[in-house]
Ligand SMILES: Nc1nc2c(ncn2[C@@H]2O[C@H](COP(=O)(O)OP(=O)(O)OP(=O)(O)O)[C@@H](O)[C@H]2O)c(=O)[nH]1
């Protein structure tokens with residue numbers, strides 16, 4: 001249930017670290033500010049604190065708590081958001097000290113996902129992640145949820161499910177959602193098997209949120225796709241939550257499926273990664289990963305975060321090509337220590353080159369083989385036609401000569417037909 005009247009809440013953002021330097025903490029807080037913006041929370045102050053050890057009671061030190069309390073009263077603050085995960089006890093103590101709603105980055109990301117999810121699969125996955133998050137923090141969240149804020153970050157979030165706070169009920173829900181997701185997974189598995197049978201290759205677009213994945217998908221679909229709906233591209237963190245796939249063609253060669261999926265971000269809640277198993281399975285099963293790097297905001301830590309998440313979900317065995325986006329906004333080639341292709345989804349520079357690279361990678365091992373099949377063996381002809389790309393076919397009295405694009409390791413059953 002999305003609340004209609006959109007009240008703007010004012011927030012203080014807080015980062016605490018024992019390791020990060022001030023610059024990195026600031027960057028992380030800037031990103032937290034953008035995340036908050038997406039759920040209509042306006043940031044009034046960004047505070048950071050270094051410490052040798054985190055306080056078990058409130059994460060930050062007593063002095064910082066007092067400073068925040070002062071700012072809350074001075075500027076009429078509604079919510080305090082922490083950049084790092086809070087323990088249930090810290091959450092409870094901070095709320096009672098500060099007397100406003102307190103939550104952490106994970107809760108915020110989960111709320112954004114809940115607001116954006118559209119497909120049944122994504123809705124279930126987000127809901128699973130929220131419930132897993134709740135179960136580990138039930139005690140701490142009780143206070144927070146009893147004081148509901150006005151912003152949409154409470155809309156579809158755990159806020160409306162106060163009654164469900166009963167642990168047993170949440171556990172039951174988790175098991176129901178898991179069963180439903182299992183069903184979807186099986187269905188997807190079937191279509192994936194079909195794709196494998198028909199030799200359809202898949203390419204997954206991955207990258208930090210806002211890197212330009214959906215824009216690249218749209219640009220490629222416009223040029224090489226069948227007429228289909230476009231994917232929402234927006235200057236907003238996490239505009240895409242649901243996986244979308246489109247079929248692309250290139251000249252007379254084979255086609256492939258392009259998959260656009262959820263963006264990555266640092267400190268992505270573990271509950272989300274675990275719950276997005278079904279969605280991320282598409283990435284795990286891809287034949288090629290295009291790792292997109294935002295040309296407008298090149299950041300080594302974004303690249304590392306994306307690589308680390310790929311590893312975490314078990315997709316680090318898949319070939320990767322790096323693609324730097326938004327070249328129309330760059331005056332020079334970015335200097336980074338990896339091989340990359342430079343593209344613009346706006347003026348389409350580099351797009352044909354990218355397509356060539358995709359095809360080289362996907363079909364490099366494929367060969368064009370000519371076979372002669374008699375009319376008595378038409379079942380073989382139909383089998384080949386359903387599984388492989390037929391480049392040309394010529395009929396004559398005895399049968400048909402066909403040229404097939406085929407992976408050489410698949411040739412064994414067809415040896416006697418090869419010319
Ligand atoms: N100038 C320019 N802007 C681009 C280009 N590609 C993407 N953008 C802009 O970058 C912003 C983010 O693009 P998206 O395609 O939504 O990014 P995404 O990676 O799908 O983001 P999420 O779905 O939020 O993870 C949008 O404002 C786009 O218009 C490009 O080639 N040139």
Ligand SMILES: [Mg+2]
Nearest residue numbers: 213214239240
């Ligand atoms: Mg997107």
